[in-house]
Amino acid sequence: MISVAILTKNEEQDLPLCLASVKWSNDIHILDSGSTDRTIEIGKARSAKIWYNQFESFGKQRNYALDHIPFRYDWILFLDADEVMTQDFFVAMRQAILSAGPDVAGFYCCWKMIYENKWLKHCDNFPRWQFRLLRRDRARFKDFGHGQKEDKIIGRIEYLREPYLHYGFSKGWSHWINRHNRYSDQEASSRIYNRPPFGHIFSKHSSESIPALKSWLSDVPGWPLLRFVQAYLFNLGFLEGMPGLIYCVNMAYYEFLVQIKMRELRGKKHQKNGQPHQSTVVNPTIF
Structure with missing residues (x-):
């Protein structure tokens, strides 16, 4: 048993x-x-x-x-x-x-x-x-x-x-969005501090290759848009009708959350290392 x-x-x-x-x-x-x-x-x-x-x-x-x-x-x-x-x-x-x-x-x-x-x-x-x-x-x-x-x-x-x-969407989209907002915190941290080796992208095991690919692609500008194109066009998500469109848009949105939170974490790390972002102070000029 x-x-x-x-x-x-x-x-x-x-x-x-x-x-x-x-x-x-x-x-x-x-x-x-x-x-x-x-x-x-x-x-x-x-x-x-x-x-x-x-x-x-x-x-x-x-x-x-x-x-x-x-x-x-x-x-x-x-x-x-x-x-x-x-x-x-x-x-x-x-x-x-x-x-x-x-x-x-x-x-x-x-x-x-x-x-x-x-x-x-x-x-x-x-x-x-x-x-x-x-x-x-x-x-x-x-x-x-x-x-x-x-x-x-x-x-x-x-x-x-x-x-x-x-049944990942059984509780409605508000619940899904709130939950994945929390998940994206952990995912962003993991992709920065525990990034899989680049070679894992070529693993024959999808449990290794897919997370590694997402982790490295998340540094690419426009990756959330590419994620949508991959899911909706290349994976034929459009064949699922409106449910497929909704799903693919939200997968891309999740990757967007992860990407901007990675940017935020790197900014905080930059400041912690004593290198604050520079801002330009313009002295007033009297005309």
Whole structure:
């Protein structure tokens, strides 16, 4: 069997569907970071075990779960509350685990981005990969941009190619914009202070190549516009109609936020090093 860990904060809207999709598991854990809505009530009503830890980052939160939650099974699936497993994903996951050799530490998983009940297939380089299914005591996480990636792997990682569903826009655009405004702070800092080596751009693993490419391209003037062109034209986002246009515009907007915050951070660093920006003082002239 498989244990399930779900990260939450004020997820009363999305949590019921997420929990319903993992009802096959008898070891479901919710790691909450201070919900003030009905999240905890919903979790308890569905027999999930509730844990609390103040959220710092996705990497630290997932490591807290690995360190403090007494999972019943060796295999652990990490989900966010706006993510939903399909029956096909469950079948593929179970088969992958049953056939996994002892040297397999876990699996990269991919997702379908859902907006207005539509899979946005053509906008964002499907499939994209995250490390979500792992053997206990065989892997850790580390912060990476506004998210996380695998760390301290004992063994090798394989790919689970059947996607789950991600309802990233379920709470509306105001929520999405506020959340990604926070994410862009972390992403800007990461792209300056923890930039991946340039060679990672050529990695065969998209979990390495795509973040590296974005990090280096964010120094290019007009990169947000290029991001839109890449998603909407080259990735055929226009085939998704208005949902595709909205999605691609907002992906470009997110890159714009990251870019201007990188500029801001560099300005602060410049001033901290004793090199304030010069301004020109014009002496008044009497005519």
